Amino acid sequence: MNIRFSVPATQEGITQGADQITSFLEAAHAPVQLSYHLGLAYEELATNIVKYGYEYKQATEQDVILISIELSGTPPDASQIRIEDHSHPYNPFEQPPQSDIESAAEDRAIGGLGIHLLRKLASHVSYERHDDKNITILAFKDQDPAL
Amino acid sequence: MPELNIQTKPLRDDAYLFTLEGFLDAHTFEQLDETIQSIFEKNVFNIVADMTGVEYISSAGAGVFIGSLSVAQEGGGNIVLVNPTENVREVFDLLGLSQIFMIEPDIDAALAKF
Numbered sequence: 001m002n003i004r005f006s007v008p009a010t011q012e013g014i015t016q017g018a019d020q021i022t023s024f025l026e027a028a029h030a031p032v033q034l035s036y037h038l039g040l041a042y043e044e045l046a047t048n049i050v051k052y053g054y055e056y057k058q059a060t061e062q063d064v065i066l067i068s069i070e071l072s073g074t075p076p077d078a079s080q081i082r083i084e085d086h087s088h089p090y091n092p093f094e095q096p097p098q099s100d101i102e103s104a105a106e107d108r109a110i111g112g113l114g115i116h117l118l119r120k121l122a123s124h125v126s127y128e129r130h131d132d133k134n135i136t137i138l139a140f141k142d143q144d145p146a147l
Numbered sequence: 148m149p150e151l152n153i154q155t156k157p158l159r160d161d162a163y164l165f166t167l168e169g170f171l172d173a174h175t176f177e178q179l180d181e182t183i184q185s186i187f188e189k190n191v192f193n194i195v196a197d198m199t200g201v202e203y204i205s206s207a208g209a210g211v212f213i214g215s216l217s218v219a220q221e222g223g224g225n226i227v228l229v230n231p232t233e234n235v236r237e238v239f240d241l242l243g244l245s246q247i248f249m250i251e252p253d254i255d256a257a258l259a260k261f
Contacts, residue, residue: 015174018149036203036234043205047173113213113242114206120241 001028001071006064007046009054009085014046017067024069030076034142037121038069038081041138044114045083045092053087053134063087077142084133091127092136093119149203151175153182161224162193162261164254168200171208179208183215192224195257198231204238212248225249227257 003024007013021042025035046065054063066084092115119125124139149170158164163186171179186194212226219226227249231239239245251257
């Protein structure tokens with residue numbers, strides 16, 4: 001099962017998107033752990049885009065975040081989330097892995113804690129800048145489909 | 148829209164219980180941050196956070212606990228988490244926070260840590 005939709009690049013838009021993702025995952029009978037990881041990935045990445053992608057330019061109605069989720073397996077045991085935005089070039093995974101978590105927390109201005117979490121959660125992460133878009137992809141594999 | 152419900156009550160003169168329910172995320176973390184700061188302003192620096200009802204936590208939520216822990220410790224207190232759900236525990240484990248925070252199964256055990 002797949003879903004693809006866009007939301008405004010605002011805090012309200014993030015909340016709308018979270019509701020849509022929850023409804024989709026419930027309809028797909030996605031396992032609890034996989035759903036939790038997808039929800040986290042979405043929130044962390046979308047929050048970074050809204051907070052840092054538009055820190056120099058106010059987002060308008062035309063500024064949107066495009067979200068695509070693909071589930072595979074029956075019941076779903078693997079997934080991929082792809083997030084696209086038109087803000088300034090920003091590769092969240094360029095930051096070095098955080099080894100000192102207390103420093104990472106103090107360094108939230110660059111979203112370090114959330115990215116640190118996603119690196120640990122995802123089985124694969126990628127980023128590319130294409131057609132003036134940031135394209136970030138995270139893949140997850142459910143370690144215990146029985147959950 | 149997922150929300151966060153916070154209830155606070157004094158456990159002792161020097162310790163407060165926070166009972167948290169719902170979603171602790173980028174949308175709700177400031178609510179927790181402000182509530183913790185209001186307790187610090189009473190010169191109370193020991194906090195027991197009952198996490199039983201927290202369904203979801205993101206880095207924004209975890210960041211509140213990290214930032215508050217250093218203030219609590221500078222004030223001579225601490226923050227002890229009680230009974231986090233499996234999902235919340237996973238986030239704390241992956242962020243390395245399970246080694247920084249005391250995590251106890253119930254409120255009495257948490258209070259005994261102060």
